Amino acid sequence: MINRLVVFGATGDLNARYLLPGLAALRAAGHLADGFQLTCADRTGWSDEEFRSWTAGQLDRHGHSCPADARTWIADTVRYRQADATDTADLASLIAGDGPVALYLALPPVVFPGTVTALRGADLPPGSRIVLEKPFGEDLDSAQELNRLLSEVVPEQAVFRVDHFLAMTTVQNLLGSRLANRVLEPLWNSAHIAEIEIVWDESLALEGRAGYYDGVGALKDMVQNHLLQVLCLVAMEPPLSLGERDLRDRKIDVLRSVRPLTEEDVLRHTRRARYLAGRLGEREIPAYADEDGVDPRRRTETFAEVELHLENWRWSGTTFRLRSGKALKDDRKEVAVHFRPVPHLPFGHTGEALPNVLRFGLDPENMTLGLTGIGSGARTLTPLTLTAQMEAPDLPAYGRLLLDVLHGNAALSIRGDEAEEAWRVLAPVMSAWSGDRVPLQEYPAGSHGPAPESGKDPR
Ligand code: NDP
DSSP states (O other): OOOEEEEEOTTSHHIIIIIHHHHHHHHHTTOSOTTOEEEEEESSOOOHHHHHHHHHHHHHHHOTTSOHHHHHHHHHHOEEEEOOTTOHHHHHHHHOSSSOOEEEEOSOGGGHHHHHHHHTTSOOOTTOEEEEESOOSSSHHHHHHHHHHHHTTSOGGGEEEEOGGGGSHHHHHHHHHHHSOSSSGGGOSTTTEEEEEEEEEOSOOOTTOHHHHTTTHHIIIIIIIIIHHHHHHHHOOOOSOSSHHHHHHHHHHHHHHBOOOOHHHHHHHEEEEEEESEEETTEEEOOGGGSTTOOGGGOOOSEEEEEEOBOSTTTTTOEEEEEEESSBSSOEEEEEEEEOOOSOOOTTOBSOOOOOEEEEEETTEEEEEEEEEEOTTSSBEEEEEEEEEOOOOSSOHHHHHHHHHHHTOOTTSOOHHHHHHHHHHHHHHHHHHHTTOSOEEEEETTBSSSOOOTTSOOO
16 A cells, blocks of 8 residues: 555645545544655645644534544644645655655646646656546547656556546445346346436536636536446446456446437537526525626536437447536436336226336435336326435545555546547537537526427426
8 A cells, every 4th residue: 555645736625625534534444554644735835734724624624424533633644735736846855755655636637737747757756656636638639648648657557537426335336236136237228228317417506616617517527527437337248347457448348339429419419508597595696607707708508418329239229318417406416227118017007107217316325216016006006116225335435536546446547548538429519519509508597407408308
């Protein structure tokens, strides 16, 4: 295990909300021993004391489920360094020390190429690892260039492209449910499944994050990475093992099998939209275009929906709908597997046999299966729901990912070719949307989203 972790992006949102709490969870679970070296760096220029006090405050706020002694240990252990992530001398001095280091780039993605370039002369100790957060580039060309730069610094096995969705309990349970049971896998194909929705609809609006979000938008923020990764686990062939090679080979097969989107596909089967002023519970939400820091001329979408089809034996004929939106009335974060209707209903029953829907809740994490049974009248069909609550995970998603980084287990990290292929899948959408060939619809904050096109199921 690597015993030194340097996080660039010390005072950033990711470190405050996820990495520091993840580390506290690792300490609480006994994974971080005394002597573990944790350094956080950015250009802010705080003292160790100021940063420790800030860390304690962030852990109280975002890591309160962790025992107090683990939080205190992190706050007491962490050191702060002022450094520019694109400066070779700064990097070299941060990295200097005994043994390999894990370097976590919790930085704005535009900084990645400069950092990786600067790392070339920074004497990264052998065995070190580099961790990047999505988005990996901003299109296929920049993703390829980033991969090229990385390959000049460390071998691919030492690059951890993190997508925390892959470490969520229910996302992991997509694999568990499919592959550790007999009942699902025989039905897991287009003969039985009409449509699979992968949805991350949230009631949260921009929440002051224009600096990151404006110009990125829902397609690149959510669909291109998190939702495509979930698609890979939903649709992949059973891997030989869950080791890094087998799992990632099967995931990239899925991306490669996505039918290339034609211009007509994009015009007919994708939607983009942006929220207008509205009300969310007690809160008045301004229109996205009027939010602080937003440049309305960018026409950034806050809602994205894309319909995909896979060209392979298993899935030809099933629709995959990936969708994410902000400032929506309801949080709906799930994978919903819609089975086809039964071929025949015995004569004489009243009521409707709704097609079965298996839902993997991503937040909250749970599973439900919608069935049809016979109601009390003996001749009436009635809906039944089977519900499974997930056991609380032993570690939060970021705790698990950080542990994998420290131990060098790359199975849940995204390989370079996957990162590129994911851009390839959505390149036609990005091109048509940036050229305004798909209209930017509007929806009031607090509504169910843009009106579906006529004839489309408004689910
Ligand atoms: P923030 O904008 O909140 O923080 C960015 C951090 O990087 C700050 O500490 C900033 O400090 C530092 N920084 C910027 N430029 C440099 C530089 N040249 N040298 C040193 N430090 C620098 O971003 P987030 O924390 O939200 O995001 C970080 C990464 O994580 C991004 O890639 C994002 O896409 C990804 N991510 C974020 C998630 C989230 O929920 N926040 C979720 C999933 C992924 P300063 O400017 O003072 O140097």
